[in-house]
Amino acid sequence: MSTRTAILVAAAALGVLVLALARGEEPSAQLQALKADPMATYAPPGGTLVQTRSQNEGSSLGKPVSARYTRMFQIGAGTGERALERAAKAAADAGWAVGPRSTAFPDVVGADRSVPSGRIQLHVSVFRDSRILPDGVRPPALQVSLRHLGP
Numbered sequence: 001m002s003t004r005t006a007i008l009v010a011a012a013a014l015g016v017l018v019l020a021l022a023r024g025e026e027p028s029a030q031l032q033a034l035k036a037d038p039m040a041t042y043a044p045p046g047g048t049l050v051q052t053r054s055q056n057e058g059s060s061l062g063k064p065v066s067a068r069y070t071r072m073f074q075i076g077a078g079t080g081e082r083a084l085e086r087a088a089k090a091a092a093d094a095g096w097a098v099g100p101r102s103t104a105f106p107d108v109v110g111a112d113r114s115v116p117s118g119r120i121q122l123h124v125s126v127f128r129d130s131r132i133l134p135d136g137v138r139p140p141a142l143q144v145s146l147r148h149l150g151p
Contacts, residue, residue: 030067030148038094047073
């Protein structure tokens with residue numbers, strides 16, 4: 001076995017171990033704060049939930065990692081713009097400070113807010129390219145992603 005192959009095998013094994021250990025963890029207070037937010041249960045009209053991911057805060061290779069909660073929905077063809085507008089309105093209605101749409105990233109809406117445990121961020125994105133979507137998901141897809149930035 002070459003050195004490169006051994007390194008790749010070791011890295012893959014470490015990744016599997018990290019995932020296995022992380023799955024058994026109870027949700028941290030920061031992750032619970034994300035899941036308690038109204039946008040954590042937001043679903044676009046007509047959307048189908050295709051993926052949910054969550055992660056406690058901690059560190060990886062000595063670097064801090066934020067708590068995250070993400071849900072992805074497959075939405076109907078031609079509905080991406082409307083779905084993004086509706087999600088931005090739902091965020092504003094839930095008390096989020098929604099930022100202006102960027103011309104560089106027109107398919108993303110960002111927002112932030114303070115909660116008792118600290119500051120959290122929201123990004124709602126429309127994905128129109130199947131190469132970056134999970135297997136079996138057809139574009140467009142809407143992703144609602146919450147991240148806890150800590151106290």
